[in-house]
Amino acid sequence: MTRVVITGLGAVTPLGNDTQSFLDGIFNEKIGIKPITKFDASETGITVAGQVDGFDPAARVGKRDARKMDLFSQYAVDAADQALTNAGLKAEEGAEAPTTVADPTRFGVILGNGIGGLTTIQDQVIKMHDKGPQRVSPLFVPESIPNMVSGNVSLRFGAKGINSTIVTACASATNAIGEAFWRIQSGKADVMLTGGSEATVNEIGIAGFAALTALSKEEDPTQASKPFDKNRHGFVLGEGSGILVIESLEHAQARGAHILAELVGYGASSDAYHMTSPSPDGEGAARAIRDALNDANLEANQISYINAHGTATGANDSGEAHAIATVFGENTVPVSSTKGMTGHLLGAAGAIEALISVGSLTRGELPVNVGLDEQDEDTKVVNLVDQENKHQAPEYVMSANYGFGGHNAVIVFKKWHEGV
Numbered sequence: 064m065t066r067v068v069i070t071g072l073g074a075v076t077p078l079g080n081d082t083q084s085f086l087d088g089i090f091n092e093k094i095g096i097k098p099i100t101k102f103d104a105s106e107t108g109i110t111v112a113g114q115v116d117g118f119d120p121a122a123r124v125g126k127r128d129a130r131k132m133d134l135f136s137q138y139a140v141d142a143a144d145q146a147l148t149n150a151g152l153k154a155e156e157g158a159e160a161p162t163t164v165a166d167p168t169r170f171g172v173i174l175g176n177g178i179g180g181l182t183t184i185q186d187q188v189i190k191m192h193d194k195g196p197q198r199v200s201p202l203f204v205p206e207s208i209p210n211m212v213s214g215n216v217s218l219r220f221g222a223k224g225i226n227s228t229i230v231t232a233c234a235s236a237t238n239a240i241g242e243a244f245w246r247i248q249s250g251k252a253d254v255m256l257t258g259g260s261e262a263t264v265n266e267i268g269i270a271g272f273a274a275l276t277a278l279s280k281e282e283d284p285t286q287a288s289k290p291f292d293k294n295r296h297g298f299v300l301g302e303g304s305g306i307l308v309i310e311s312l313e314h315a316q317a318r319g320a321h322i323l324a325e326l327v328g329y330g331a332s333s334d335a336y337h338m339t340s341p342s343p344d345g346e347g348a349a350r351a352i353r354d355a356l357n358d359a360n361l362e363a364n365q366i367s368y369i370n371a372h373g374t375a376t377g378a379n380d381s382g383e384a385h386a387i388a389t390v391f392g393e394n395t396v397p398v399s400s401t402k403g404m405t406g407h408l409l410g411a412a413g414a415i416e417a418l419i420s421v422g423s424l425t426r427g428e429l430p431v432n433v434g435l436d437e438q439d440e441d442t443k444v445v446n447l448v449d450q451e452n453k454h455q456a457p458e459y460v461m462s463a464n465y466g467f468g469g470h471n472a473v474i475v476f477k478k479w480h481e482g483v
């Protein structure tokens with residue numbers, strides 16, 4: 064089958080609005096969780112979030128286009144622009160919309176998103192309530208529907224191949240990357256923009272997850288998100304976008320691209336257990352992990368590191384730990400969740416965690432499980448990355464995400480070796 068490589072990355076995150084800043088923050092254990100300043104969330108009891116700061120839509124996307132997009136699309140368009148530039152695929156801009164140097168009919172977009180344009184929905188409902196239905200914006204629907212994240216990216220960059228959005232809650236971006244990988248592997252595309260975007264750090268987003276009692280009420284950003292910790296108390300809502308350019312090895316080599324890593328496996332499954340809770344024994348997650356290993360033609364002991372979903376909720380961390388132990392054995396492969404630094408980006412979580420996985424391979428080190436003070440007894444079956452074992456150069460990295468509805472998705476990356 065066709066080999067698939069990563070040649071470009073783009074990021075809009077709580078740790079910075081470019082890939083370099085984001086990965087520097089991750090590998091220096093910087094915490095991007097901070098007090099919420101976009102609005103007053105005090106009535107919900109939630110005071111911190113993985114909020115994106117310093118993002119100017121007019122400057123990053125263009126004033127005219129930004130006015131027609133919800134923030135989740137704006138984040139994705141900007142991150143995609145970064146990724147294409149990083150990959151060396153972006154053509155010179157002229158009077159027309161920016162395009163790429165790839166064959167547009169073999170250039171596609173598959174992105175993940177969890178909720179769509181939640182800020183647009185919130186604002187337009189308020190407007191209808193206050194001023195009547197005649198005042199609802201004609202752009203309400205096209206700004207808010209989830210598929211416009213890939214639609215806007217496709218439109219901006221002239222991608223005329225597949226244009227699709229995956230909506231599988233917190234597994235969305237990982238499913239999207241996996242499906243884009245398979246698209247190239249099967250010979251149906253040369254280049255894909257993939258990843259995900261989410262923008263739910265707003266009043267209704269915080270209130271909705273607070274109503275589920277899913278969010279941490281801790282006011283100290285350094286203690287708010289504590290994956291796998293004995294005293295974890297819920298996740299921290301985050302926002303942003305991560306975009307990858309992936310392409311066939313043949314296409315990348317023909318144009319002399321700088322290859323960052325290789326994408327080698329994808330697995331997915333369903334728990335069919337509960338609307339919002341994962342299977343306690345991690346059985347569904349374990350099947351997705353095995354599926355990804357089989358797709359990559361790897362044995363479990365070949366995986367060097369796992370970037371875990373690790374939301375810092377009781378049910379997720381316990382079930383995920385047992386899923387990992389079921390497949391890999393107890394306390395073997397190094398594992399960490401990076402949500403102690405970023406918060407939980409929902410449908411975009413797998414996107415920024417894919418960037419972290421690639422960064423781990425290119426930098427030759429593992430990200431620490433930030434937020435851990437005392438590991439929960441129920442999760443001690445996994446070997447968490449700390450200051451003592453972070454200096455390892457991985458060969459194969461696995462990234463896993465799981466979502467409401469029982470969605471499980473896992474992808475596997477390989478370190479790039481020139482000439483192999």
